[in-house]
Amino acid sequence: MPRDELRRRQWYKLQRQLEHAYAGSEFWRQRMDSAGCPPDQLKSLDDYSARFPLLKREEIGAAEAVAPPYGIFPSVDPKLAIRHHQTSGTSGAQPIRTFDTARDWAWAAEMWATGAYAMGVRAGDRALVAFGYGLFIGFWGLQYAFEKIGCTVIPTGSFDSEKRVQLLLENQVKVLACTPTYALRLAHTARQLGVDLAKEGSVRIVVASGEPRPEATKRKIEAAFGAFCGDTAGMTEAATIFMFECVEEPGGCHIIEADYVEEVLAPDTLQPVGYGQRGVRVMTSLGREGIQVFRYWTGDLVTRVPHSECRCGRTWDLYQGGIQGRADDMRKIRGVWFMPSMIEDVVRDFAEVDEFQITLEKREELDTLVIQLEPGAGLEQLDLRDRFGAEVKRRLGLTPVVSVVPPGTLPRFEMKAKRFRDLTQQPTPA
Amino acid sequence: MSYEIQRLSEAEQQQLQRVYDDLKQLAQSSVPGVASAARAALAQVATALSGEGLAYELYSKDWK
Numbered sequence: 055m056p057r058d059e060l061r062r063r064q065w066y067k068l069q070r071q072l073e074h075a076y077a078g079s080e081f082w083r084q085r086m087d088s089a090g091c092p093p094d095q096l097k098s099l100d101d102y103s104a105r106f107p108l109l110k111r112e113e114i115g116a117a118e119a120v121a122p123p124y125g126i127f128p129s130v131d132p133k134l135a136i137r138h139h140q141t142s143g144t145s146g147a148q149p150i151r152t153f154d155t156a157r158d159w160a161w162a163a164e165m166w167a168t169g170a171y172a173m174g175v176r177a178g179d180r181a182l183v184a185f186g187y188g189l190f191i192g193f194w195g196l197q198y199a200f201e202k203i204g205c206t207v208i209p210t211g212s213f214d215s216e217k218r219v220q221l222l223l224e225n226q227v228k229v230l231a232c233t234p235t236y237a238l239r240l241a242h243t244a245r246q247l248g249v250d251l252a253k254e255g256s257v258r259i260v261v262a263s264g265e266p267r268p269e270a271t272k273r274k275i276e277a278a279f280g281a282f283c284g285d286t287a288g289m290t291e292a293a294t295i296f297m298f299e300c301v302e303e304p305g306g307c308h309i310i311e312a313d314y315v316e317e318v319l320a321p322d323t324l325q326p327v328g329y330g331q332r333g334v335r336v337m338t339s340l341g342r343e344g345i346q347v348f349r350y351w352t353g354d355l356v357t358r359v360p361h362s363e364c365r366c367g368r369t370w371d372l373y374q375g376g377i378q379g380r381a382d383d384m385r386k387i388r389g390v391w392f393m394p395s396m397i398e399d400v401v402r403d404f405a406e407v408d409e410f411q412i413t414l415e416k417r418e419e420l421d422t423l424v425i426q427l428e429p430g431a432g433l434e435q436l437d438l439r440d441r442f443g444a445e446v447k448r449r450l451g452l453t454p455v456v457s458v459v460p461p462g463t464l465p466r467f468e469m470k471a472k473r474f475r476d477l478t479q480q481p482t483p484a
Numbered sequence: 485m486s487y488e489i490q491r492l493s494e495a496e497q498q499q500l501q502r503v504y505d506d507l508k509q510l511a512q513s514s515v516p517g518v519a520s521a522a523r524a525a526l527a528q529v530a531t532a533l534s535g536e537g538l539a540y541e542l543y544s545k546d547w548k
Contacts, residue, residue, distance in 0.1 A: 055537075067540055074542045130545050155544045160527035164535065202528075312535075343542035367487045 055312075057361075057369050064315055065099050067340040072096065075346045078129035081117040082346065102349075103317055108324070108336065109350045114291070115148045123151045130155060130344045139191040141290050142470075152191075152345045154293055159198070161341040162294035165310055166199030166286075169298030170229075172308070172366070173259050173284035177204030181229035184218055184236055185469070187211035192264060192469055195294045196231050205229065215243035223249065226256040230279070233264040234271050235471040241278035242408060242430070252280035263287060263295065264469050266377045266395045269305075270402030285376045287354075291347050292339050297373055304364035306372040313341045316371075317349070318358050321381050332357045334381050335373075353381045355393070383474055385414060387421045390451050394474035397425060400445050406433035407442075409464040414476045421478055423454040431461040492536055501538065504529045508543065523547075 055063075072093040075082035086092045089107045096102050118125040123140075124132050135153035143149035154162060175181070181200045185193040187209060200207045208225060210218050218240060222230065230237065237260050244251045251257065260275055260283040267285050275283040285307055288295035296314050297307035309316050318333040319326055327333040335354040339347050356373040363372060379393035386392070394412055401410050409428040414421060427442060429435070443456045465472075492500065507529060510522035526543075533539040 063537060070540060070542060074545070078545060134544050134547065156523050156527040157530055157542075157544050160531050161534075164531040343544055 055369055060311055060369060061099060063312065064340065067313075068099065068102065068315060068338065069093060069096075071338075071340055071346060072348070074343060075129050075348070079346065080126035082129065082348070099315065102315075103326070106349050109347060111147070111150065111291075111351075111353075114150055114347075118151055119148065124153065124345075128153070128344055129346050132344070135344065138189075139194070139290055139293075140189050142190055150290055152290055152293065154342070155344050158293060158342045158344050159195075161313075162195045163198035163202055165288075165294040165296070165313060165341065166195040167202050168310060169284070169286045169295050170196065170199050170203060170261060172298055172300040172368075173261060173282065174301050175200070175203055175205060175229050175259060175261075179203075179205045179228045179259075180208065180225050181205045181231065182208040182210060182218065182222060182225070182227045184210050184213075184230065184232035184240065190469065191288075191290045191293065193231050195288070196261065196263075200229070215240055216247065219244045219247060219249060219251075222251070222255055222257060228256055229259045229261065230257045230281075231261040231263070233467070233469055233471065234262045234267040234275060234283075235265060235467050236469075237262060237275045237283070238271070238278065239466060241275070251278060255279060257281045259284065261286060265471055266379055266398075268395050268399040268402065269375065270399045274402045287377050289337075289352065291345075291350060292337065293342060293345070296337060296339075297376070299376070300364065300366045300368065302364050302366045304366075304372055306359065306363075306374040307376045308361070308364065308366075308368055308370040308372055309358075311370045314339055316358075318356055329359055330357060330374075332378065335377075355379045355381055355384065383476075385421075385476065387414065387423060387452055392423070392450065392452065396450055397423075397446065398473070400442070400449060401427075403445070404438070404442060406430060406435060406438065408433075408461065409466065410473060411464055412474045414474075414478050416478050417455070423452055425454045425456045426464060427456060427458050428461060428464045429458065434458070434461075497536070497538060500529065500533060500536070504533055504539065511547070 076093050091105050117127040120126050134155045136156050138153050140149040140151040183193050257279045258281050260281050263286040272283045285299040286295045297309050299307045315338040317336040321334050335352045335356045337350045337352055355378045359372050359374045361369050361371050379395045384393050397412050401407050406429045407427050408430040411426045413424045415424050439456045439458050446454050507522045507526040511526050513519045
């Protein structure tokens with residue numbers, strides 16, 4: 055679709071969304087009135103981006119806290135909901151609670167289906183979803199998307215990694231869905247069982263989601279499975295994904311622009327940045343009728359590039375490298391900008407490293423990057439610490455303090471790996 | 485991989501719209517089994533209509 059037609063369609067949907075929110079949600083009505091931009095006062099997409107206030111996560115929490123679980127935020131009666139999800143709240147913040155109507159959930163599955171189809175998933179494929187199927191929305195929508203496409207889905211909510219490897223082999227599974235971290239863990243488990251998944255397995259597509267996925271991690275997953283690893287990302291506040299990597303592998307992910315208006319803003323000035331410049335992703339969903347989000351400050355760091363950088367023919371722009379990190383994880387260390395994903399990029403080039411942890415600490419009054427590396431059993435090498443430190447210095451211009459810990463020491467993750475802690479922000483113990 | 489675009493014919497577009505309109509009426513049926521089936525099916529058809537750029541509606545607010 056030509057981009058001018060795409061913009062017209064976005065504006066049409068946005069107008070309907072705003073009218074619906076104004077009529078149905080006390081929160082949105084108050085917000086639009088106080089900002090002087092009720093639906094009939096907005097003239098265009100550009101006008102919307104210039105004047106509509108940004109929405110922060112804490113504001114959703116506050117609106118829901120008025121009358122839990124959903125408060126004054128929803129735009130339809132929550133009795134119309136067919137499912138409930140919420141964020142984990144593990145960061146200490148109040149969890150965000152959301153629901154979906156039947157219409158919303160069909161749309162959420164459609165977004166996942168859009169991404170899965172673009173990765174090459176087709177009717178008749180057998181797909182295994184390695185995910186906990188709980189309150190967290192995670193891969194729930196993909197389960198329904200696979201069904202919609204016509205795949206046979208193998209849900210493995212309560213299974214351990216050994217059982218999942220067994221299921222992959224027994225069922226000649228073609229499509230695997232999980233986090234990038236977990237894909238590597240499955241491959242590791244298979245190796246421990248004496249199985250080379252690239253040779254003995256049938257997986258041809260790995261749908262990776264739930265974490266930033268540096269290019270080196272993609273390459274490592276693809277080598278381990280002998281498969282294409284496509285990136286996606288979604289969020290509970292949207293119910294589903296907003297971007298996906300197509301089989302042409304353009305070095306990034308297409309934004310589903312038919313159903314989202316996405317802006318990229320400079321974190322300091324809140325002004326839009328141009329193509330090729332990194333900023334924070336601001337999301338407007340054009341899909342849901344129950345829980346609506348307009349100009350949501352996601353905290354995701356992205357770099358937008360034009361659709362023409364991909365050969366697939368879609369006219370949807372791309373986020374180069376997908377989600378590159380979180381704005382709140384970005385730090386300046388001794389004058390050098392740092393993101394945890396930069397270390398992951400280095401780690402994935404060290405085949406002997408199975409797991410890692412990063413902390414930012416004060417040492418002799420200086421911010422210091424401290425990295426723990428855990429090699430695989432039998433892969434310990436005396437010079438790993440020095441080689442890794444030198445490589446970080448070469449690529450990032452930072453000199454970290456590196457230590458090597460025994461195999462099996464560091465925590466493992468199935469969803470949302472937590473490998474970075476900033477201890478400089480914590481009060482010093484008495 | 486081929487990227488040939490598949491498009492609905494005009495007749496198919498009309499069929500899709502008719503199915504949507506019929507399901508929307510059936511979704512208000514007093515027969516519970518019919519209403520629930522129609523609502524579930526309507527949700528799927530609505531995504532197809534929206535995906536093809538034929539119609540876009542936030543309809544559930546009208547339901548009891």
